[in-house]
Amino acid sequence: MAGSRKVGFDAGILILILQDGVGAPVHPETKQPITRPKDRVDYLQECLSDEKSKVLIPTPALSEFLVNAGSALEKYVDDISNEASFVVVAF
Amino acid sequence: MNLKPREYRFSLDGFTPQNIPMARLAEYMQQFAALLGHRSSVHFSRLDDGSAVLVSEVEAQDDPKVRERAQKTRKHIGPRDAQDAVVISDDMLRRDNSVGLVIEPDGATVIEFPGRLKKQFEMIGPISEPGTLDGVPIAIGGQNDPVPVHLEDLDGTVHFCEAKREVARGLSKYLFDDPIRAVGTGRWVCDTNGIWSMKSFRIHDFAVLKEGSLDEVIGRLREAHKKSDWATMDDPLRELETIRNG
Numbered sequence: 001m002a003g004s005r006k007v008g009f010d011a012g013i014l015i016l017i018l019q020d021g022v023g024a025p026v027h028p029e030t031k032q033p034i035t036r037p038k039d040r041v042d043y044l045q046e047c048l049s050d051e052k053s054k055v056l057i058p059t060p061a062l063s064e065f066l067v068n069a070g071s072a073l074e075k076y077v078d079d080i081s082n083e084a085s086f087v088v089v090a091f
Numbered sequence: 092m093n094l095k096p097r098e099y100r101f102s103l104d105g106f107t108p109q110n111i112p113m114a115r116l117a118e119y120m121q122q123f124a125a126l127l128g129h130r131s132s133v134h135f136s137r138l139d140d141g142s143a144v145l146v147s148e149v150e151a152q153d154d155p156k157v158r159e160r161a162q163k164t165r166k167h168i169g170p171r172d173a174q175d176a177v178v179i180s181d182d183m184l185r186r187d188n189s190v191g192l193v194i195e196p197d198g199a200t201v202i203e204f205p206g207r208l209k210k211q212f213e214m215i216g217p218i219s220e221p222g223t224l225d226g227v228p229i230a231i232g233g234q235n236d237p238v239p240v241h242l243e244d245l246d247g248t249v250h251f252c253e254a255k256r257e258v259a260r261g262l263s264k265y266l267f268d269d270p271i272r273a274v275g276t277g278r279w280v281c282d283t284n285g286i287w288s289m290k291s292f293r294i295h296d297f298a299v300l301k302e303g304s305l306d307e308v309i310g311r312l313r314e315a316h317k318k319s320d321w322a323t324m325d326d327p328l329r330e331l332e333t334i335r336n337g
Contacts, residue, residue, distance in 0.1 A: 049305045072315040
């Protein structure tokens with residue numbers, strides 16, 4: 001049986017994967033917008049799904065993300081906390 | 092059609108066929124076999140000169156599976172026994188003051204073993220760290236309090252935990268059945284390879300996990316996200332940058 005990969009998401013990846021048309025993050029070295037961000041996160045999701053990977057969310061990243069959760073807060077917390085495919089981890 | 096078998100090579104720098112002790116060679120062969128897997132299709136071919144080079148032949152029909160296994164192992168997502176074989180081989184090479192390579196039939200290096208070149212870390216621990224552990228309870232019992240609890244994770248790894256009787260009683264409802272997320276305190280050690288491993292875990296509480304696929308969960312989160320404040324912003328990534336850096 002293959003080992004399940006664990007991959008960390010920060011708040012930026014969460015936003016990119018959950019929301020369409022948010023623009024592109026800036027590459028930290030080139031300072032240029034990253035090309036085809038939607039295609040990249042879609043491919044990332046496809047790979048992680050195929051590999052049955054777990055998504056790790058460090059608590060600082062979750063805190064950043066929840067700042068603007070609005071009325072989605074309860075649903076976010078319920079799904080992220082109680083699903084086997086997501087794990088909140090201490091930083 | 093009879094296809095030619097494919098050769099995988101395990102090069103052991105610092106050894107030659109003449110000076111490698113037979114017993115040590117057998118140990119390296121054992122780990123090489125564990126790394127490649129598919130034991131009925133993988134055969135020892137010969138020991139080549141230069142450095143000692145273990146050559147194995149893989150029956151052509153199973154070569155794609157062997158290649159995938161080796162490549163996944165290089166990315167640290169291979170089967171547990173293959174990943175263990177890499178760690179054990181590397182430790183053997185370090186003790187033998189050697190380094191090694193596994194080379195695919197097309198000549199590409201698939202796995203490098205730094206062996207003697209690997210930085211040695213100081214052993215640390217055990218230390219206590221709060222955390223969570225996911226798995227299905229497969230054994231609960233014993234006369235003492237706390238009682239031993241065995242959790243089997245998705246990889247098939249069994250984690251040896253313990254829990255107070257009251258918590259263990261609650262866990263027993265999910266024995267052999269539902270995955271749970273145990274919340275508690277782990278005891279961790281760091282070995283000389285710099286790898287942290289958990290030696291024990293005390294379960295303080297737990298929750299039963301839902302087993303939605305990643306796609307299903309992301310689909311639900313996307314629906315929920317439409318009600319978030321992020322969804323109303325023109326540039327949520329810029330807002331995130333502002334949260335981080337002001």
